[in-house]
Amino acid sequence: MYKLIEELTLNTWPAEQSVLLEGWILRYAAGYTKRANSVSPLYGPEGQHTALDVKHKILLAEQYYEAAGLKPVFKITPFIQPANLDGILAEQGYSIVEPSSVRLLDLQELPPVPGQYSVQIREELTEEWLAAFAGISGLSAANRDTLHRMLSSACLKQGYALLLKRGIPAACGLGVIQHGHIGLYDVYTAPAFRRQGMAEEMLLSLLHWAKDQSVAQSFLQVVQTNRGASALYDKLGYKEIYKYWYRVKSGDHIRR
Numbered sequence: 001m002y003k004l005i006e007e008l009t010l011n012t013w014p015a016e017q018s019v020l021l022e023g024w025i026l027r028y029a030a031g032y033t034k035r036a037n038s039v040s041p042l043y044g045p046e047g048q049h050t051a052l053d054v055k056h057k058i059l060l061a062e063q064y065y066e067a068a069g070l071k072p073v074f075k076i077t078p079f080i081q082p083a084n085l086d087g088i089l090a091e092q093g094y095s096i097v098e099p100s101s102v103r104l105l106d107l108q109e110l111p112p113v114p115g116q117y118s119v120q121i122r123e124e125l126t127e128e129w130l131a132a133f134a135g136i137s138g139l140s141a142a143n144r145d146t147l148h149r150m151l152s153s154a155c156l157k158q159g160y161a162l163l164l165k166r167g168i169p170a171a172c173g174l175g176v177i178q179h180g181h182i183g184l185y186d187v188y189t190a191p192a193f194r195r196q197g198m199a200e201e202m203l204l205s206l207l208h209w210a211k212d213q214s215v216a217q218s219f220l221q222v223v224q225t226n227r228g229a230s231a232l233y234d235k236l237g238y239k240e241i242y243k244y245w246y247r248v249k250s251g252d253h254i255r256r
Contacts, residue, residue: 002241003042003079005102005181005219010040012176012183014154016146019064021057023081026064032146034098034246035221037065038073044081054088077244086247094247098223101230103238105218107211110204111236117170117198119205122160125151129160132169136188157213161206163198171198175206175218182210184220187229199232207236 015027015036023043029036039061058072065072074094076086113119122129125148134144151158151174159175159182170193174186184206189199207218220238222229 014150030146032143034073038075040075041080074247078242089247096245099245100223101240102221102242104241105238113204117201119202120162121209129162133172136190161202163202171202180216182215182218
C-alpha cells in the first residue's frame with residue numbers, strides 16, 4: 001500500500017521531464033526541489049541485480065544530471081530497487097541529507113475548521129497565490145518561473161489555499177488530488193504571523209475542501225528537523241508510515 005503513496009508523490013509533485021532507466025525514474029525540473037530533480041529507484045528489471053549492473057546505472061544517472069547542469073541526487077525509500085542501493089551509493093561517496101517523514105491522515109477523523117480566519121481556495125494557479133508563496137518562502141525569480149511551469153502544466157486536480165490577514169498573505173499551501181488522496185505541498189506561514197493558528201486553519205480548510213470531493217486520505221512529507229511543522233502535523237493527526245532520505249555528493253545545493 002505504501003509504495004502507492006510513493007507513486008502518488010511523484011504524480012502530485014510534477015517534474016518537467018521524467019526519463020526511465022531500467023525502472024528508475026530520473027526526474028528534472030531545472031533544479032527546483034530535490035523531489036523533482038532526483039532519481040526515484042522504485043522499480044528494476046526482472047532477475048538479479050549485480051553490483052556492476054547497479055554501478056553502471058548510477059553512472060548513467062550521473063551523466064544525465066551532469067548534462068543538465070545538476071548534481072546527481074537519489075531518493076532512498078523502503079521501496080528502492082535494488083534493496084542494497086543505499087549501501088552502494090554510500091561506498092561511492094554519496095552522503096545522507098534531509099532525512100524525512102512520510103505521514104498519512106484519514107480524513108474521516110478530520111477536526112472542524114476553527115473559523116477564526118478567512119481562507120481562499122482556488123482550483124487553478126493564480127498570480128495572487130504564486131506571488132504570495134514567492135514572497136513568504138523567499139522564492140527566487142528563476143525558481144518561481146520553474147514552479148509556474150510545473151504547476152500550470154499539471155492535469156491533476158489542485159487546490160491553492162491562501163489565508164490573508166488585513167489583506168496581507170499570511171499562510172499558503174497546495175493540495176493535489178489523485179486516487180482518493182490529497183498530497184500537501186508548499187505549506188508556509190509568513191514569519192510575522194507564526195504561532196497564531198493560521199497554518200492549522202489553512203490546512204484544515206484545504207483538507208475539508210478535499211473531503212467534500214470524496215477524498216479519503218491525505219499524505220505529506222516533512223523534513224525531520226522541521227519540528228514546528230512536525231508538531232502541527234501531529235496535532236492534526238498525521239501518522240508516520242515510512243521514512244526516506246536523499247543521497248547526494250558533496251557540493252549539492254538543490255532546494256528541497
